[in-house]
Amino acid sequence: MALVTTAEVCDANPQLIVSGELRALQPIFQIYGRRPVFSGPIVTLKVFEDNVLIREFLEEKGNGRVLVVDGGGSLRCAILGGNPVVQAQNNGWAGIVVNGCVRDVDEINGCDIGVRALHSHPMKANKKGIGEKHVPLTIAGTRICDGEWLYADTDGILVSKTELS
Numbered sequence: 001m002a003l004v005t006t007a008e009v010c011d012a013n014p015q016l017i018v019s020g021e022l023r024a025l026q027p028i029f030q031i032y033g034r035r036p037v038f039s040g041p042i043v044t045l046k047v048f049e050d051n052v053l054i055r056e057f058l059e060e061k062g063n064g065r066v067l068v069v070d071g072g073g074s075l076r077c078a079i080l081g082g083n084p085v086v087q088a089q090n091n092g093w094a095g096i097v098v099n100g101c102v103r104d105v106d107e108i109n110g111c112d113i114g115v116r117a118l119h120s121h122p123m124k125a126n127k128k129g130i131g132e133k134h135v136p137l138t139i140a141g142t143r144i145c146d147g148e149w150l151y152a153d154t155d156g157i158l159v160s161k162t163e164l165s
Contacts, residue, residue, distance in 0.1 A: 005153055005155060006024075006151055006152070006153050006155045006156050006157070006158050007155050009022070009151065009158060009164060010022070010024065010158070013164075016160070021160060021161045021162070022158060022159075022160050022161075022164075023142045023143070023158065023159045023160075024142070024156055024157070024158055024159075025139065025140035025141070025142045025156065025157040025158075025159065026140040026141045026142070027140075027156055028118060028140050029097065029116035029117060029118065029140070029157065030116065030117055030118065030119060030120075031115075031116060031154065032102060032105060032108045032109055032115035032116070032117060033085070033095070033108055033109060033111050033112070033113045033114050033115040034109065034110065034111060034112045034113070035094075035095065035112055035113050035114040036114065036152075036153060036154050037114070037152065037153040037154070038066065038094045038095035038113070038114030038152050039066070039094060039095075039149065039150060039151040039152065040064045040065045040066040040094035040095065040149070040150065041064070041065050041066070041147060041148070041149055041150075041163075042065070042066050042068050042144060042145070042146060042147065042148045042149065042150050042159070043057065043065050043066070043067050043068070043134070043146060044068050044069075044070070044133070044134055044135055044136070044137050044144060044145065044146045045057060045067065045068070045069045045070070045131060045132070045133055045134075046069075046070045046131055046132040046135055046137060047069060047070070047071055047072075047079060047130065047131035047132075048071065048072045048074060048130075048131075049071070049072075049074050049076060049077050049079065049100075049125050049126050050079065050125055050126045050127065050128050050129065050130050050131060051079045051080065051081075051084070051124075051125040051126075051127070052127050052128065052129035052130075052131075053129060053130075053131040053133065054067070054069055054079060054080060054084060055084050055087075057133075058084045058085075058087050058088040058091065058093060058096075059087060059091070060091065061091050061092055062088060062091045062092040062093030062094065063092055064092060064093075064094045065093060065094060066093070066094050066095045066096070066097065066114075066150045066152075067088070067093060067095075067096045067097070068096075068097045068137060068139070068144055068150065069096065069097065069098045069099065069100065070099045070137040070138075070139050071098055071099050071100025071101075072099070072100065073099050073100065073118065074100050074101070075100075075101060075118065075119060075121065076121070076123070077101065077121055077123040077124060077125050077126075078100070078101040078102050078103035078120065078121045078122070078123065078124060078125060079098060079100045079101065079102075079125045080096065080098050080100070080101075080102045080103075080108075080115070080117065081102065081103045081104045081107075081108075081124070082103070082104030082107030082108055082111075083104075083107075085102075085104075085107070085108045085111050085113060085115060086107070086111055088111075088113055089111045089112055089113040093113060094113070094114065095113060095114030095115065095116070095150070095152060096113070096114070096115050096116070097115075097116045097117075097139075097150065097152070097157065098115070098116065098117040098118070099118065099137075099139040099140070100117065100118060101117055101118055101119050101120060101121035102115065102117040102119075102120055102121075103120055103121055103122055103123075103124070105120045114152055116152060116157065134146040140157075142159055144159050148160060148161055148162075149161075149162065149163050149164065151164065
C-alpha cells in the first residue's frame with residue numbers, strides 16, 4: 001500500500017468500515033521517527049510503566065511488522081526510548097505504536113522507522129518484565145488483535161482484519 005493514503009482507503013472501503021473489518025484509531029497520537037508512513041502486520045503487547053518486554057520484542061527480527069503497545073495511556077514515564085527504537089530500525093520493524101510516552105525524541109526522530117506515541121516524557125520506565133504478549137488490546141477507541149494489519153500516515157492510523165491491496 002505504498003502510495004495510497006489512509007483517507008483514500010477509507011473512501012474506497014465504506015463496506016469494510018461498516019462491518020468493522022477496517023477501523024480508525026482516535027487521533028490521539030504524536031508522530032515520531034523519519035517514516036511518517038508505515039504499515040505491516042501487528043504484534044501486540046500490554047504493559048504498564050515497564051519496558052522490558054518492549055525491548056525483548058524489538059531485539060527480534062521485525063520482518064516489516066508493527067509493534068502495538070498498550071501502555072495503559074500512562075503519562076507518568078516513557079516506556080520507549082532511543083536505544084530500543086534504533087534496535088527496531090536495525091532489526092527491520094516497520095513501526096511502533098505506543099499508548100504511552102516515549103523519550104529521547106531527537107534520537108527517535110533520526111531513525112528510519114515510524115513511531116506513534118501519546119507524548120514525550122523524560123522519566124524512564126520500570127524494569128520488572130511484567131506484561132502480556134499477543135493479547136487483544138483496546139487503544140484509542142479501537143480493538144486491535146495480534147496478526148491484524150496497521151496502516152499509518154499523517155492523516156491517522158487504520159487497523160484492518162486483513163492485508164489491504
